Amino acid sequence: MTDQRHRLGGLLTRDPAVVTAGVEVLADALADQAVPVERVDWRPPPAGTEAALAAVLGDPRHADANARAVRRMVTARPHLVDVRPARDVLGLDTGTFLHAGPPLEWERASGPMRGALIGAMLLEGIAETPRGAERELGRGAAVLEPCHRHAAVGPMAGVVSPSMWMLVVEDAEHGGTAYCSLNEGLGKVLRYGAFGPEVIERLVWMGEVLGPALRAAVRRRGPLDLMSVAAQALQMGDELHNRNRAATSLLLRELAPALLAAEDVPRGRAAEALRFAAGNDHFFLNAGMAAAKACADAARNVPGSSLVVAMARNGTDFGVQVSGTGDRWFTGPAGVPDGLYLGGYGPDDANPDIGDSAITETAGMGGFALAAAPAIVRFVGGEVPDALAATQRMYEITLAEHPVLQIPLLSFRGTPVGVDVTRVVRTGILPVIDTGIAGREPGTGQVGAGLVEPPANVFTDALHALAETA
Amino acid sequence: MRDDWVEVRRGSYHDSVTLMRVSRALSERPDVAAAMVAMGTGLNREMFGRMGFDVPEEAGPDDLVVAVRAKDGDAAEAREALDGLLRATSAAPAAPGAAAPPRTTGSAAARADATVALLSVPGPHVFPEAMDALDAGLNVMIFSDNVPLAQEIALKEAAARRGLIVMGPDCGTAVVGGAGLGFANAVRPGPVGVVAASGTGAQQLMCLLDAAGVGVSHVLGVGGRDLSPEVSGRSALAALAALDADPGTELIVLVSKPPAPQVADLIREAARRLDTPVSFALPVPGEDDLTRTAEKVLKALGRKVPEWPSWLGSRHPKPVRGRALRGLFAGGTLRDEAEAIARDALGWDLASRGHRFTDFGDDAFTRGRAHPMIDPSLRLAAVREEAADAEVGVLLLDVVLGHGAEPDPAAALAPAVAAAVADRRDLAVVVSLCGTPADPQGRDRQAAALCEAGADVFASNARATRHALALLDGAPVEGRAG
Known part of the structure; x- marks a missing residue:
């Protein structure tokens, strides 16, 4: 009897209910018979992708590989365990700089990327003047490598130089480690391509005061569960990319007592560090990015999996990496964000999309959690239903709902997590990414914030590469 | 000078059945001589070409192509009607907070x-x-x-x-x-x-x-x-x-x-x-x-075999020896069965005597268009052509009812039958009607309309075929012998 009930999934024993895709007449005919029908709003994928889709989806490893990859992504338990200089923790030598996004040469670098590199040259004392720095960079004096190649991420230009201090985040579940620099605050800052004296002074202070103070606090406190902070902040109106106000407050609450108790940090320096962090609504962003990087890296290198494990931009190219294709980048031209501009600036001043911060979307935060932070859809002239719609649209292209990150407005449904290349290609729905907007001219800084989408070709290219491995 | 209106709407996808319905609704307008609304696939481009429409090169398979030939030079009203027809096919906007429909x-x-x-x-x-x-x-x-x-x-x-x-x-x-x-x-x-x-x-x-x-x-x-x-x-x-x-x-x-x-x-x-x-x-x-x-x-099952339902018309066209039987089918198996029965009766070589059995549901006829049970226009045209052929003595058609099939097949087919026999008093029309009284189209209502138009109608495809063969030969007709 049991056998019969389960045969063909209960096709002959249960009341019929039908999913339909295609001709409406056939769905109507079922509705006319009072049969429950769930209609797919089906649209054709781009011409020329049929064979690759069939190869990837027909790969016997595919379904299990995706399930395994996304399970690793959502079960990662990133903890902030230390704060250390990049020279020590990443083995970065003088003259080597990390940058956001896929690999990039100076010749193709955009304004803000050039500005940030010039600033880093000044910070490291390799050049005396911006002109000198530019000349040195132009003749190839520096080695440029993507942050992602070093298990690191950096917001906006994402430039990391040896003297900068890095948050060290360990995944207590799978054992991986990820790194991110310290957040400088808003306005004229290196990550937006500014390199004026106040930028360099701040970076020097961060290296001398903030980094050591945070190191003392973190070491004294012990490993700090970042997913727990992220989950709480999501329920307090953050989406953890463009809004980090709640998460920053929670992080300070966790660190402040340990900082004050640290005997090796003079009281005045502890106060400076706390004042700086409290005055920067995005102080948590870099910790959240390192956490997201640890989650995404846990899902890497699962053969046959079409899960996206990195989305990143260098100001010129938008790139993705996919679990089943290793460290290969699939790139396309970075788009200009759609957003709101700071006083006096407009779209003409905007640089194309830049930064590793799309790692938050990769791990189910940021744009994917927009429904948790309706306040920020105003950036693009949207309303609350638009925030809900954006998150709900992402469920169409993701493999799972996050077990920890939940959205109150959606009855605590988990955020959509784990972008699947095949679903992006099939639906034409592109990941929605929150972002800051950098000025086009080197040295300008931030000009606005908004939303951006990747170029569609990065997903079709990844699909074809996956098809070759199937 | 033709007055053609051809428009390409980029990235506007509709399924082929919806578009064929829109095309048909447009073609039937009094101010329209010809119309086709379809995605710009290679096959559809050929069809546009055959209809004499000039489709811009850039129209690709993801683009909607609208081509309308107005009767008296002005397609403005047809254009407005088109937008209404296309809008009517898309779902109502989702309520605030409601999830959009699933995409896979x-x-x-x-x-x-x-x-x-x-x-x-x-x-x-x-x-x-x-x-x-x-x-x-x-x-x-x-x-x-x-x-x-x-x-x-x-x-x-x-x-x-x-x-x-x-x-x-x-x-x-x-x-x-x-x-x-x-x-x-x-x-x-x-x-x-x-x-x-x-x-x-x-x-x-x-x-x-x-x-x-x-x-x-x-x-x-x-x-x-x-x-x-x-x-x-x-x-x-x-x-x-x-x-x-x-x-x-x-x-x-x-x-x-x-x-x-x-x-x-x-x-x-x-x-x-x-x-x-x-x-x-x-x-x-x-x-x-x-x-x-x-x-x-x-x-x-120990059940009694009934007299299979039939609805015989009042026409008694005189058979003329040597004329041909043309079977025009929407159902592939019904076509095959009719042909097999004809071979049993007339021998294997049916074609040399002009007998032909066509399946309009075959891939050759359905590429880029809907099945004839949904869109009967190709077969209706064939009924007109065959009736105009003086060599043809008997037309054998199937009509398949049920869920998914067109809502009232007799509405178009009965007038076509009536027109065919009006010009050809010597032409016999036999219909194999596959349906039940509970079907949305109503088997008995369909039978009555087709019978009224001049066809002999049978619930059994095999009996319909034997009846058609008998009419061809002038042999005694099943069910009318007594």
Whole structure:
């Protein structure tokens, strides 16, 4: 009897209910018979992708590989365990700089990327003047490598130089480690391509005061569960990319007592560090990015999996990496964000999309959690239903709902997590990414914030590469 | 000078059936001489060309092409009407906070506790949707044709691993748990399970059983290629096993176009091992026709074989020796059965005497357009052409009713029949009407309208064919002899 009930999934024993895709007449005919029908709003994928889709989806490893990859992504338990200089923790030598996004040469670098590199040259004392720095960079004096190649991420230009201090985040579940620099605050800052004296002074202070103070606090406190902070902040109106106000407050609450108790940090320096962090609504962003990087890296290198494990931009190219294709980048031209501009600036001043911060979307935060932070859809002239719609649209292209990150407005449904290349290609729905907007001219800084989408070709290219491995 | 209006709407996708309905509605307007609204696929571009429309080079398969030829130079009203027609086909905007409709079968399956996915997207795009369904634990019915053979086999193997069934590709008919999927007639529930490699064959069988007061438990389609040597009856075997285990099924009938011999042996061997008796209905010369199969099923169940319904017209056209029989069919198996019966009566070489049997549901006629059971326009044109051919003595047509089929086939066909016989007093028209009184179109109402127009109408396709053959020869006519 049991056998019969389960045969063909209960096709002959249960009341019929039908999913339909295609001709409406056939769905109507079922509705006319009072049969429950769930209609797919089906649209054709781009011409020329049929064979690759069939190869990837027909790969016997595919379904299990995706399930395994996304399970690793959502079960990662990133903890902030230390704060250390990049020279020590990443083995970065003088003259080597990390940058956001896929690999990039100076010749193709955009304004803000050039500005940030010039600033880093000044910070490291390799050049005396911006002109000198530019000349040195132009003749190839520096080695440029993507942050992602070093298990690191950096917001906006994402430039990391040896003297900068890095948050060290360990995944207590799978054992991986990820790194991110310290957040400088808003306005004229290196990550937006500014390199004026106040930028360099701040970076020097961060290296001398903030980094050591945070190191003392973190070491004294012990490993700090970042997913727990992220989950709480999501329920307090953050989406953890463009809004980090709640998460920053929670992080300070966790660190402040340990900082004050640290005997090796003079009281005045502890106060400076706390004042700086409290005055920067995005102080948590870099910790959240390192956490997201640890989650995404846990899902890497699962053969046959079409899960996206990195989305990143260098100001010129938008790139993705996919679990089943290793460290290969699939790139396309970075788009200009759609957003709101700071006083006096407009779209003409905007640089194309830049930064590793799309790692938050990769791990189910940021744009994917927009429904948790309706306040920020105003950036693009949207309303609350638009925030809900954006998150709900992402469920169409993701493999799972996050077990920890939940959205109150959606009855605590988990955020959509784990972008699947095949679903992006099939639906034409592109990941929605929150972002800051950098000025086009080197040295300008931030000009606005908004939303951006990747170029569609990065997903079709990844699909074809996956098809070759199937 | 023609006044053509051709417009390309980039990235505006609609399914082909919707667009054909829009095209038809536009063509029927008094101010329109010709119209076609279709996606800019290679095939459709050819059709635009044939109609004399000049389609811009840049129109691709993802773009909607609108081409209208106005009668008196002004297409403005037709243009407005088009926007209304296209809008009417799109769903109402979602309420605030409501989720947008699912975009993949996987997403839809996650929202609904469904048992089966019914897929009718273009064949080259079926595979991802079908894999989604199987991965979500759903059975799959694939209505679409043009699915690559290797993909059919891969899907059926994936289904077997999950304990599920893939019905199709090119599966027109199924009935599960009382629900008709695709083209299916409203029949009573009962003890007969049907495994169908042929959609209209299954429909004919279930309609005849229904007319005899006997219902079906389930009809499981398997697709036209399932009994090929390559696919080797994978779905037919799964369907036989499922129906054998179904307590509501007392007898199984397998309906198919003639299978490959080695596959036929495989199926017969599997059937022998079941507890439930299995009958075979394979419409080839020398084998039982579908009506005879239905009669045998009734006898096996201890039921009386009824007089099969017919509706005879008042016309008695005088047969003229040597004239031709033209069969114009929407159902492939009904066509094959009629041809087999004609061969039994007239010998193998029908063509040299001008007898022809055409299946308008064949791929050659359905590429880029809907099945003739949904869109009858090609066959209506053929009725006009054949009637104009003085060599033709008898027209044999099928009309298949049921869920999914056009809402009132007689509305267009009866006037076409009436027009044909009005000009040709010597032309006989015979209709094979496959339907039940409970079908949405109403079998008896359809029969009355066609009969009124001058056709002799039969519920049995085999009897309709024999009647047509008799009219051809001037031999005594079945049912009118007494």
